[in-house]
Amino acid sequence: MRFNLVILMKIVILGFGAVGQGVTRVISLKREYLLDKYGLQLDIVAAVDRSGAALSENGLEPETLLETKAETGKLSQYPEYGVEGVSGLELLDEVEYDCLVEVTPTNIEDGEPALSHMQKAMEKGKDVVTSNKGPLALSFTKLAETAQKTGTNFKYEASVGGAMPIINLAHDTLAGSDVESVYGILNGTTNYILSRMAKEGSSYEQTLNEARELGIAETDPSQDVDGWDAACKIVILANSVLNRECALEDVKVEGISKITPEAMALAKKEGYLIKLIGEASQDVLEVSPRLVKEGSPFAVEGTLNVATLKTDLAEDVTVVGKGAGSIETASAILSDLLNIWNSG
Amino acid sequence: MRVNLVLELLDVPGQLLDVLRPMGRLGANIVAVIHQRDVKTDEGKVPVQITIEGDEETLNRVIDVLEENGIQIMEVDGVLRREKITTILVGNIVDQDLKDTVNLLNQLPGVRVADLDLKMSDPPERSASKIVMEAREGLKQEVFKKVNEIGDLKGFLVINEI
Numbered sequence A: 001m002r003f004n005l006v007i008l009m010k011i012v013i014l015g016f017g018a019v020g021q022g023v024t025r026v027i028s029l030k031r032e033y034l035l036d037k038y039g040l041q042l043d044i045v046a047a048v049d050r051s052g053a054a055l056s057e058n059g060l061e062p063e064t065l066l067e068t069k070a071e072t073g074k075l076s077q078y079p080e081y082g083v084e085g086v087s088g089l090e091l092l093d094e095v096e097y098d099c100l101v102e103v104t105p106t107n108i109e110d111g112e113p114a115l116s117h118m119q120k121a122m123e124k125g126k127d128v129v130t131s132n133k134g135p136l137a138l139s140f141t142k143l144a145e146t147a148q149k150t151g152t153n154f155k156y157e158a159s160v161g162g163a164m165p166i167i168n169l170a171h172d173t174l175a176g177s178d179v180e181s182v183y184g185i186l187n188g189t190t191n192y193i194l195s196r197m198a199k200e201g202s203s204y205e206q207t208l209n210e211a212r213e214l215g216i217a218e219t220d221p222s223q224d225v226d227g228w229d230a231a232c233k234i235v236i237l238a239n240s241v242l243n244r245e246c247a248l249e250d251v252k253v254e255g256i257s258k259i260t261p262e263a264m265a266l267a268k269k270e271g272y273l274i275k276l277i278g279e280a281s282q283d284v285l286e287v288s289p290r291l292v293k294e295g296s297p298f299a300v301e302g303t304l305n306v307a308t309l310k311t312d313l314a315e316d317v318t319v320v321g322k323g324a325g326s327i328e329t330a331s332a333i334l335s336d337l338l339n340i341w342n343s344g
Numbered sequence B: 001m002r003v004n005l006v007l008e009l010l011d012v013p014g015q016l017l018d019v020l021r022p023m024g025r026l027g028a029n030i031v032a033v034i035h036q037r038d039v040k041t042d043e044g045k046v047p048v049q050i051t052i053e054g055d056e057e058t059l060n061r062v063i064d065v066l067e068e069n070g071i072q073i074m075e076v077d078g079v080l081r082r083e084k085i086t087t088i089l090v091g092n093i094v095d096q097d098l099k100d101t102v103n104l105l106n107q108l109p110g111v112r113v114a115d116l117d118l119k120m121s122d123p124p125e126r127s128a129s130k131i132v133m134e135a136r137e138g139l140k141q142e143v144f145k146k147v148n149e150i151g152d153l154k155g156f157l158v159i160n161e162i
């Protein structure tokens, strides 16, 4: 059915890389669907990258945003509505909007600039949706408190496992069940490397280089291979799903750089694979290489993510999904936006 | 009452007798023994199914004595009693380290190292070793804790099961 009443949700997208562009594309792809199904129109009133911003109170054209970024690399070049040099923080003061989509790069030193962006938006009574792990892994409690105090929605499904549903699954779908622990393969890059090593018998260094060449590992892969990316996600899960107040510094972290073909071979002989596993319970907070059974749900290959929630009533619930990717991650952001819309 | 036991015995003469004798001595009735010598486990052991009868106290005593005598009880009334625990160590592991590790693990009550494998590497810092243990049910976390302690002490990377 067609809703007669169309409600506008004005959003600001801070950061216009893989995820910011994915969100823009998804908004464009789903325009009719959202109108039909929800009577909802998502208007991008501002989008920001390092060059500056594009902004218009009446909504920017998603296609023009994507074209401008693709052709010039700079949102400040957006025809008519482009502005050079404006920062995200300034912009949040000037624009009328309902929800901030925070998708700037992850910073695990101090969470900035994303932390200030989110705080500012919520203090002004705006909802926040993000895929950015840094600020959550460092300051989850502070952010959650701000959201509570200001009565705003703070959603971050995309920050753990990209498109793999887990946060909202635990909160909404499994409502009433108590989650006792969570563990999973939460980093696609390391899972790719370990899967290849298991298959090819290749060395860690060689496989890492291959992953770099394919663009699966970044030029500086340390956050992935040293386990910090997975550790951020474990902190987010611990806070959000286990109600455990903790931060990145509380996680015991071991990466995959010491895994050898010999270790892989020994594991295989016993029917195991080696995977980088993040685990959180009331007394464990850890990222480390672990043995998983071949043929089990954890024996996933490539860049897939998997997680198991151990609950009191539903027992084990396991999900698998794409942990990264532009459109995939944007799907989780869209679901957060719709959840906010449904709850409002 | 009756209880069904599944044991795993070494395939050498006299093993079965060593098991049956204390049962009789403790006052349990042996109701049935199923012993198929041509069926073997991965480790070359022979599974034996024994049904015994007696009061609860006697039957418990029988199980305790069998365990004290180092007999592997795999199942009691269809419930698995032993679990296999696998761990992998990576680092500059030499024979002595492995012996130490095995000793420390064997000292844990209810735990027995069943299989070992060492793959030396060049450079030696990358050697890997696999340790397979058999333990009474419910000891996994304790075993992993011990292995982690040993790993910390010796500077090995420890890869445990999830």
Ligand SMILES: NC(=O)c1ccc[n+]([C@@H]2O[C@H](COP(=O)([O-])OP(=O)(O)OC[C@H]3O[C@@H](n4cnc5c(N)ncnc54)[C@H](OP(=O)(O)O)[C@@H]3O)[C@@H](O)[C@H]2O)c1
Pocket (backbone or CB within 6 Å): A014, A015, A016, A017, A018, A019, A020, A048, A049, A050, A051, A073, A088, A103, A104, A105, A106, A107, A113, A131, A132, A133, A134, A158, A159, A161, A162, A323, A324, A325, A326, A329
């Ligand atoms: N990629 C994925 O699949 C994925 C999945 C889950 C979560 N995430 C998380 O989502 C976030 C975005 O990831 P991404 O892959 O889209 O990153 P990205 O491709 O590196 O894009 C980052 C964007 O942020 C912009 N930016 C950098 N500093 C800024 C600042 N101070 N103010 C405003 N904009 C700024 C960059 O501008 P320029 O374009 O001018 O450089 C760029 O457009 C990260 O926190 C990441 O960890 C990503």
